[in-house]
Amino acid sequence: MLEKKLKQLIVVTGTSGSGKTTLVHLLLERYPELEFSVSVTTRKPRIGEIEGKDYYFVSQSEFKEMIIKEQILQWVKFADNYYGTPRNTVENQIKQGKKVVMITEMEGMRKTKQIFPDTLSIFIMPPSLEVLKERIQRRKQDSCESIKKRLETAKIEIQFANECDKIIINDNLDKAIDNLQKIIFDE
Numbered sequence: 683m684l685e686k687k688l689k690q691l692i693v694v695t696g697t698s699g700s701g702k703t704t705l706v707h708l709l710l711e712r713y714p715e716l717e718f719s720v721s722v723t724t725r726k727p728r729i730g731e732i733e734g735k736d737y738y739f740v741s742q743s744e745f746k747e748m749i750i751k752e753q754i755l756q757w758v759k760f761a762d763n764y765y766g767t768p769r770n771t772v773e774n775q776i777k778q779g780k781k782v783v784m785i786t787e788m789e790g791m792r793k794t795k796q797i798f799p800d801t802l803s804i805f806i807m808p809p810s811l812e813v814l815k816e817r818i819q820r821r822k823q824d825s826c827e828s829i830k831k832r833l834e835t836a837k838i839e840i841q842f843a844n845e846c847d848k849i850i851i852n853d854n855l856d857k858a859i860d861n862l863q864k865i866i867f868d869e
């Protein structure tokens with residue numbers, strides 16, 4: 683059993699379009715000592731997404747096989763696609779004493795906390811639902827159906843933001859990165 687070390691695992695969560703991915707990638711550029719847990723997904727890559735950096739893109743059957751082989755730490759079905767954390771990589775990074783940042787939706791945060799109760803969870807809050815809708819639509823990467831599902835899920839997730847240890851409102855990117863950095867390194 684893996685030793686559960688204090689605040690080594692950081693789960694950044696928040697609604698789709700909250701800007702959490704942008705925030706985390708900028709943070710990782712500034713602090714190379716942080717490790718990023720690259721998730722596996724059955725979603726098709728968006729323009730500009732890189733295999734192994736943004737996600738590992740797999741088929742549904744490959745994903746299901748990984749679940750059966752217990753290679754996935756936590757997983758969910760979100761907007762008709764599967765997303766999960768490869769178990770080995772995260773466990774090895776933690777064993778090496780690294781701070782590991784994961785990005786998940788709310789259920790992934792809850793599941794990770796069950797496995798590692800000392801996980802630090804941070805909710806990235808969009809300034810408003812209007813801004814969120816604009817951001818998701820501007821991305822032009824999701825179908826109308828997917829946008830609808832993402833907005834419905836977002837409304838629910840926002841209600842549960844208080845479950846996280848910290849909340850950051852992402853109305854200004856620089857300020858939000860500073861807050862994220864302070865929370866992660868002060869813990």
Ligand code: 5GP
Nearest residue numbers: 698721757758760765766767785786787790
């Ligand atoms: P997107 O399709 O926008 O990249 O991701 C959809 C949602 O799935 C986002 O909220 C994202 O944070 C979440 N997600 C990405 N990877 C994982 C994962 O490994 N586990 C869980 N539970 N959610 C994830």
